[in-house]
Amino acid sequence: MDLDVRIDAQDPHPPFEQLRRRLIERIMDRELPAGTRLPPVRALAAELELAPNTVARAYRELEAEGYLITRGRGGTIVAPIAAADEETQRRAAELVAAYVTGMRSLGFGPDAILGEVRSAL
Numbered sequence: 777m778d779l780d781v782r783i784d785a786q787d788p789h790p791p792f793e794q795l796r797r798r799l800i801e802r803i804m805d806r807e808l809p810a811g812t813r814l815p816p817v818r819a820l821a822a823e824l825e826l827a828p829n830t831v832a833r834a835y836r837e838l839e840a841e842g843y844l845i846t847r848g849r850g851g852t853i854v855a856p857i858a859a860a861d862e863e864t865q866r867r868a869a870e871l872v873a874a875y876v877t878g879m880r881s882l883g884f885g886p887d888a889i890l891g892e893v894r895s896a897l
Contacts, residue, residue, distance in 0.1 A: 795834040810856040
């Protein structure tokens with residue numbers, strides 16, 4: 777299975793984070809639907825020329841975030857999107873709260889903040 781994942785040596789993010797982010801993108805874009813079986817850690821590590829622990833860390837973090845389900849010898853599969861959506865919603869709420877806090881610290885009121893958001897869209 778080709779996961780269409782590339783690790784960029786020039787990217788400032790560590791390889792496990794690059795892999796983690798790319799898999800999240802593919803899951804959220806439904807390119808990797810729920811139930812899709814991912815390659816074993818060693819196979820993906822060999823394909824990407826990474827240490828197995830690097831791939832294992834990305835898989836562990838994705839499992840902790842609700843994107844993957846690991847079944848031991850049964851392999852690793854993409855979790856139903858509802859679990860991933862909950863995590864995405866939580867992160868979105870954190871981003872919005874941080875944005876509003878920042879704008880208020882600059883003296884913007886609710887109407888001005890909404891205006892900035894509308895113009896950004």
